[in-house]
Amino acid sequence: MLTFEAAFPEQYDDCVKLMMDEAGDYLRGTLKLMQISVDEFNHLLRTVGRLYAIYDDKQMAGFYWIEEREKVLHLHALLLKKHFQGKGIGTQTLNMLASKYKGRLTTIELGVHESNEAAIRMYERNGFSTVRQLEDLKFRIMQKDLSSADALATGKDN
Numbered sequence: 001m002l003t004f005e006a007a008f009p010e011q012y013d014d015c016v017k018l019m020m021d022e023a024g025d026y027l028r029g030t031l032k033l034m035q036i037s038v039d040e041f042n043h044l045l046r047t048v049g050r051l052y053a054i055y056d057d058k059q060m061a062g063f064y065w066i067e068e069r070e071k072v073l074h075l076h077a078l079l080l081k082k083h084f085q086g087k088g089i090g091t092q093t094l095n096m097l098a099s100k101y102k103g104r105l106t107t108i109e110l111g112v113h114e115s116n117e118a119a120i121r122m123y124e125r126n127g128f129s130t131v132r133q134l135e136d137l138k139f140r141i142m143q144k145d146l147s148s149a150d151a152l153a154t155g156k157d158n
């Protein structure tokens, strides 16, 4: 069973390490293009929005980082340790967020690097579509509408 808990202060460094392990190939380049140092990124993670840890039967599986801005939930990061990938945890986490915020917020928005085809496939399968491309960063911005009747009826685990 999946559970989600606000991250402890000492888990923030684990999250940055996991990000660098799982997405470092483009994350370093993206931060450079955005002129954000790793220290500044660490600071953003601690001060913007909220970071949650994802547990699969009490084992720490990964993290998600969210921020509410007006009616939009920005999903700044969703990442799982290797061993926990490909088991439907990403899909279940997105479904949990959709059901938690539906009614209060209208949209979930995220940015994903063009090279991350598996993640893009998973987001598309879960009702996200591309709303714009950031050509210089090679990122696409994807959104899921939470106001439609089928907002919760997507993804494998439903």
Ligand SMILES: CC(C)(COP(=O)(O)OP(=O)(O)OC[C@H]1O[C@@H](n2cnc3c(N)ncnc32)[C@H](O)[C@@H]1OP(=O)(O)O)[C@@H](O)C(=O)NCCC(=O)NCCS
Pocket (backbone or CB within 6 Å): 022, 023, 062, 077, 078, 079, 080, 081, 084, 085, 086, 087, 088, 089, 090, 091, 092, 111, 112, 113, 116, 118, 119, 121, 122, 156
């Ligand atoms: C991208 C990421 C969040 C997706 O989460 P996930 O839990 O691995 O995704 P899911 O398991 O829900 O779906 C992914 C794959 O597993 C398969 N799958 C889904 N449910 C499954 C289940 N219950 N059992 C086995 N496989 C399953 C899907 O078919 C899919 O395969 P495909 O894309 O090759 O067709 C995760 O893989 C990850 O953390 N990757 C590294 C970091 C990253 O890229 N984060 C996204 C940055 S935007």
